[in-house]
Amino acid sequence: MRRLALLVVVAAGCRVRAAADEADATMAGSAVAAQTAVAAERPFARIVRAIGTVTARPGHFAELAAPGPTRVARIGVAPGQRVALGDTLIEFERAPFDAAANSADAALENAQHAHARAVRLVQAGILAQKEADQAAAELAQAQVTAVTARRAQQLATLRAPLAGVVTRMTAVLGAAVDPSQALIQIADPGALDVVFNVSPADAAEIHDGDSVAVTAGESAAGDPLGSGTVTGVAAAVDSVTRAVAVRARLRHPARALRLGESLFGGIVTAVVPRAVTVPVAALVPAAGGEGFQVFVV
Numbered sequence: 001m002r003r004l005a006l007l008v009v010v011a012a013g014c015r016v017r018a019a020a021d022e023a024d025a026t027m028a029g030s031a032v033a034a035q036t037a038v039a040a041e042r043p044f045a046r047i048v049r050a051i052g053t054v055t056a057r058p059g060h061f062a063e064l065a066a067p068g069p070t071r072v073a074r075i076g077v078a079p080g081q082r083v084a085l086g087d088t089l090i091e092f093e094r095a096p097f098d099a100a101a102n103s104a105d106a107a108l109e110n111a112q113h114a115h116a117r118a119v120r121l122v123q124a125g126i127l128a129q130k131e132a133d134q135a136a137a138e139l140a141q142a143q144v145t146a147v148t149a150r151r152a153q154q155l156a157t158l159r160a161p162l163a164g165v166v167t168r169m170t171a172v173l174g175a176a177v178d179p180s181q182a183l184i185q186i187a188d189p190g191a192l193d194v195v196f197n198v199s200p201a202d203a204a205e206i207h208d209g210d211s212v213a214v215t216a217g218e219s220a221a222g223d224p225l226g227s228g229t230v231t232g233v234a235a236a237v238d239s240v241t242r243a244v245a246v247r248a249r250l251r252h253p254a255r256a257l258r259l260g261e262s263l264f265g266g267i268v269t270a271v272v273p274r275a276v277t278v279p280v281a282a283l284v285p286a287a288g289g290e291g292f293q294v295f296v297v
Helices: 001-031 094-123 129-154
Strands: 040-056 059-064 072-075 088-091 157-159 164-169 180-187 192-198 213-214 223-231 244-250 262-277
Touching: 001 164, 040 244, 088 180, 192 262, 213 244, 244 262
Parallel strands: none
Antiparallel strands: 040 192, 040 262, 059 180, 072 088, 088 157, 164 180, 192 244, 213 223, 213 262, 223 244
């Protein structure tokens, strides 16, 4: 009987040990690997990220059209061609402008004679003063018309208003044109800025002089192009995009910028000198996907 009881005790001990081993194995299988990272105190930059477009600096871009209805008689340049100040770009048929200028000059001469005559007659007491005033108004209108006609006559030959590169040409030899059609664009390739579109809330944090880091393309993964500074923040929200334009200027771009290309920029709006920074790997998404959690040990 004593031997039978001993066997029962030994068997029960074996079962308890086996259950404990199985529990340890289960816990080992469900354990989660964890890593630790040190939270450091260092300067932290607040950055507004946005996509921008390369545009010409104000005063370094021109878009030209015909001074009046006419036809293209000669085209002197091509897209991509570099031009100097005063170079001939497009010549139009001059006949309409010459005729208008001659007519305006004749009308001006008649108005001058009429005004002089009216003044003499008023002084002689033959005409009322209002007649002289009317003649003076007609003379002023004739002078404006003559100046406008002479200016249109000069613009029958379009000349480059600045030194730069022809970025667009839509004129066709012999085609009819009018003042509403932009025929040629010229920009100075050495005076290009980047204009970013940001939300009104972000624009409130940006100021002239803030530093900007720019990369090629529409993401931060593009090739670095250099750094620069903010030169202006628009005072109004664009009615179409509902964004605020922020103009920035690069100091020494890594390559030549192209008018109209898209770039990605990070604008530093402030730097917190002593901020506790946590590695991104330590951020755990919170339940529901709203915010993050950081476990401190």
